Amino acid sequence: MKTITDQFGTQHTYENTPQRIVCLVPSLTELLYEMGLEEQLVGITKFCVHPFHFKSTKTIVGGTKNVKYDKIVELNPDVIICNKEENTPEMIAELQKICPLVFITDIISIQDNLDVIEQFGVLFNKRTNAKKISDKIVNALSDFKTFMVGRPVQKVAYLIWANPYMAAGNNTFINSLLELNHYDNIYKGREERYPEIIIQKMRIQGDPDIVFLPSEPFPFDDSHAFEVGRHTHHASAVFVDGEMFSWYGSRLVKALDYFKKLHLRMS
Numbered sequence: 679m680k681t682i683t684d685q686f687g688t689q690h691t692y693e694n695t696p697q698r699i700v701c702l703v704p705s706l707t708e709l710l711y712e713m714g715l716e717e718q719l720v721g722i723t724k725f726c727v728h729p730f731h732f733k734s735t736k737t738i739v740g741g742t743k744n745v746k747y748d749k750i751v752e753l754n755p756d757v758i759i760c761n762k763e764e765n766t767p768e769m770i771a772e773l774q775k776i777c778p779l780v781f782i783t784d785i786i787s788i789q790d791n792l793d794v795i796e797q798f799g800v801l802f803n804k805r806t807n808a809k810k811i812s813d814k815i816v817n818a819l820s821d822f823k824t825f826m827v828g829r830p831v832q833k834v835a836y837l838i839w840a841n842p843y844m845a846a847g848n849n850t851f852i853n854s855l856l857e858l859n860h861y862d863n864i865y866k867g868r869e870e871r872y873p874e875i876i877i878q879k880m881r882i883q884g885d886p887d888i889v890f891l892p893s894e895p896f897p898f899d900d901s902h903a904f905e906v907g908r909h910t911h912h913a914s915a916v917f918v919d920g921e922m923f924s925w926y927g928s929r930l931v932k933a934l935d936y937f938k939k940l941h942l943r944m945s
Contacts, residue, residue, distance in 0.1 A: 696756035709927030892920030
């Protein structure tokens with residue numbers, strides 16, 4: 679028998695390498711694919727959009743917070759991959775009735791991300807593939823930190839929703855990447871990870887230099903950029919690729935290259 683402890687602190691015991699995977703975390707579906715586990719992936723969510731062909735070759739079991747349990751039962755998974763932030767506790771409790779190995783991730787930092795890649799390498803007997811991905815991330819991270827030397831710190835707000843407006847706060851992967859980019863998040867002091875904010879008070883709550891409007895999970899448009907401009911002194915409203923700031927796993931390699939281009943574009 680083998681044992682592995684997930685990021686929720688749960689120790690799992692299993693006899694054989696899992697061969698039927700249901701993944702309810704879009705960025706980790708992409709990671710598993712890049713680790714060479716396409717055949718073992720049998721179920722994904724409707725938000726697992728990378729790689730593109732999965733939408734026609736894999737069973738869609740619902741969304742990240744609302745799955746069809748009967749479909750998952752039919753898939754007879756050996757393991758279900760979840761995330762503390764993306765999947766609800768109620769959902770996870772139900773999934774544990776279906777499959778004894780529900781592996782819960784909780785990725786807030788880059789190190790957390792590297793830890794998950796290593797754990798997947800062990801769990802799925804793909805250690806070499808996992809190390810290749812981790813090495814790419816570590817090398818790209820070193821190069822990016824060199825690129826950032828001497829770049830000034832700027833105050834930012836990273837919005838994730840409108841009506842009501844919400845922002846990324848502390849203890850989020852987004853905030854970790856903002857810090858890496860020398861962006862000082864004006865909402866990092868809030869207790870909530872994704873606090874609801876009053877945009878009319880943005881000036882007195884930090885008056886950012888930049889307000890990021892990501893492509894997901896909310897479809898921000900020019901009307902939101904205009905509203906942001908009305909309620910800050912001089913902030914630039916910048917549309918960004920939300921996947922690059924919020925997706926972990928192997929996506930981080932592409933994200934670090936994207937961040938370089940973003941800085942150059944904004945400088």
